[in-house]
Amino acid sequence: MISEPAIVTAKIMVLASMHRTRALISCVLLAVVLLMPLAQASSGEQTKFKRIPTQFIAALGDSGANSGSGAQSWGLWQIDPGMRGVWLDNYEKLQAADGVAPAQWQFDGEDWWLEENGLIMEKPNFPIPPGKYVVTGNREVTTVLTVHPKDNDGEQRWELDFGAKLYDVTHLPCRSARYTPATSGISCSPARAQQSAFPVTPGAVMPAVQGCNKQDYAVLFVIGMAVEN
Numbered sequence: 001m002i003s004e005p006a007i008v009t010a011k012i013m014v015l016a017s018m019h020r021t022r023a024l025i026s027c028v029l030l031a032v033v034l035l036m037p038l039a040q041a042s043s044g045e046q047t048k049f050k051r052i053p054t055q056f057i058a059a060l061g062d063s064g065a066n067s068g069s070g071a072q073s074w075g076l077w078q079i080d081p082g083m084r085g086v087w088l089d090n091y092e093k094l095q096a097a098d099g100v101a102p103a104q105w106q107f108d109g110e111d112w113w114l115e116e117n118g119l120i121m122e123k124p125n126f127p128i129p130p131g132k133y134v135v136t137g138n139r140e141v142t143t144v145l146t147v148h149p150k151d152n153d154g155e156q157r158w159e160l161d162f163g164a165k166l167y168d169v170t171h172l173p174c175r176s177a178r179y180t181p182a183t184s185g186i187s188c189s190p191a192r193a194q195q196s197a198f199p200v201t202p203g204a205v206m207p208a209v210q211g212c213n214k215q216d217y218a219v220l221f222v223i224g225m226a227v228e229n
Helices: 004-021 027-034 088-096
Strands: 046-059 075-077 112-115 119-121 131-136 142-147 158-160 176-181 212-227
Touching: 046 131, 088 119
Parallel strands: none
Antiparallel strands: 046 075, 046 212, 112 119, 112 176, 131 142, 131 212, 142 158, 176 212
């Protein structure tokens, strides 16, 4: 039987190797390692993870950061929002349905989202709940993201295990942006989006829309979560 310290050591070695060799080990294999019971070296306590249907985090922060604050502004889609989205060229139909999408989510004209192919998406749930998430960008790195509870000032800190950076666990082909009115009384509408700007190149910023403020978000895949002992 593999000892708990050996599992942790193997996890560190796999992540380090992936940074050096660029995908010699698949994300699938790495996920298997990460979803084993993990020993927390600092406290001696054990954290167990379970595999879940893929969820999606909308994250903000320096792509080169390993930790930071501001996770209270991160969102979580528990279901793939692209699969439930509405194409830009069907926006008039969405309006005619009083903003109710075929998947039964409600469009908000003051706060709406687009993805890289030109699909209007439902909002994620804000804020992301505190906890430990197994995250990946479906490239080289899979690791554990810890989101801490809010502090007395309402700030939530976050950190990635073993030196991983936010960029490492960002799924580059998935792009998402949030659009809100730039000025009160001025229309910020999907009807003003340039459909020729889609699809968006992986890693590129999302297109601007006239009359709107735009906030780009990184997208992280969540493939596992910590469970209580």
